[in-house]
Amino acid sequence: MxxxxxxxxxxxxxxxxxxxxxxxxxxxxxxxxxxxxxxxxxxxxxxxxxxxxxxxxxxxxxxxxxxTFQSIEDVHLWMIDNHLGRRSVSDFQRGVLALRKKEIVAARQEQAQQSAAKPAGTDASAQSSGEPPWTREAVARTARVSSATLGQIERIQKTAAPELVGAVKSGLISINAAAAVASLPSEKQVAAVAGGKKELRQAARQVREARLPPKPEQDPPPDDATPEQIEIHRLLQQVVELTQERHQLKKKVQHLTIALAEARGGQ
Structure with missing residues (x-):
């Protein structure tokens, strides 16, 4: 044989x-x-x-x-579907595989549209013309991840250094944190990976904090302000600061929720 x-x-x-x-x-x-x-x-x-x-x-x-295989694309699609059904595949791997499937299906649909006027033969691309468009939500459902997580996986694929991708695959860093670190220059990503889990978390935290809008500043009260006006100014400033802190806490909760979902999915 x-x-x-x-x-x-x-x-x-x-x-x-x-x-x-x-x-x-x-x-x-x-x-x-x-x-x-x-x-x-x-x-x-x-x-x-x-x-x-x-x-x-x-x-x-x-x-x-x-x-059933008629082309190498058929082989790729079969391999993708076969691995997407395995429980041992991580969220990141499922996202990558689902995005690959999207590229193949989208290319076939485009080819089928271009040849729509021609008689339909046995070509596999013509057979896929009846499939619905692969939206981001459809890809995310196939990968069994949220649309936000899928977007983070795309960002990692496009901008992450190979060392950072390896850290995600090994579980050293979460998808959420890796997407943040991936926005750094390549040399900083490599240095963060070399520093281990603690350094990666710190780099992700710094990126997130840098994205936060600056705290708004109010003009000080006039020199001849009454005690009541000074107190009102102080309270207004406190309301602004508390509102800003609330927004930051909401974002942290969102990040932690995503990280928790990823951790549970990897168990």
Whole structure:
């Protein structure tokens, strides 16, 4: 049997961690390879880790052909949907996968619209023309995250240094905090990651505080102000400060709510 490994396809999904790979190896050694490897012709689509372990330890395995694939985009979509259904996938990984699916579906829909006047054949892009547009809300539902979290994942993808992306994937920093740190210059992001969890949290806090509007200042009371006018001025200033503090606390509660949801999702 000839099995072809495509490195781009192997790297399309984030690799297992060392602990996950070791657990898989123990399972295969103890129970054998129970799930068939998925092929598209000679191309291995699903089961790269199992295939490597089985080759190493000479463990027998079975294969199955997926005859629904008509293009590499079909393969990518199948891989995305397959991994989105796994409980071990983090919120960040699900968001990245859902955004990849959006790009593929959107490209197919655009292609289908451009060729709408042509007779519909068996091309996969024509088959996708009936799918509804992928709005941000639809992508977020697919990833099982909020629209706000999805926006933060997009920001991380666009502006985060590779070191910061690695910190998010490893759980060293939350998506919410990483999106804030990602707005810093690349060298500052790298330095924050090198400093560890405490340094990353401090960098995220500084970014958020820098975004807060400056405290409004009132003109001082006139020199000839009466005691009543001075007291009114003091109370008005206190109301302004308390209102500003209330807005800041509301934002902190929102950030903490998002962070708590991310932490619960990762358990």
């Amino acid at each position: 000839t099995i072809i490994i495509n490195e781009d396809l192997r790297a399309y999904i984030d690799p297992l961690t060392e602990d996950e790979f070791a657990a898989l190896e123990r399972s295969l050694l103890a129970e054998g390879c129970r799930d068939a490897l998925v092929l598209w012709g000679d191309l291995l689509v699903d089961g790269h880790n199992r295939y490597g372990i089985c080759q190493k330890h000479e463990i027998p395995f079975n294969t199955m052909q997926n005859h």
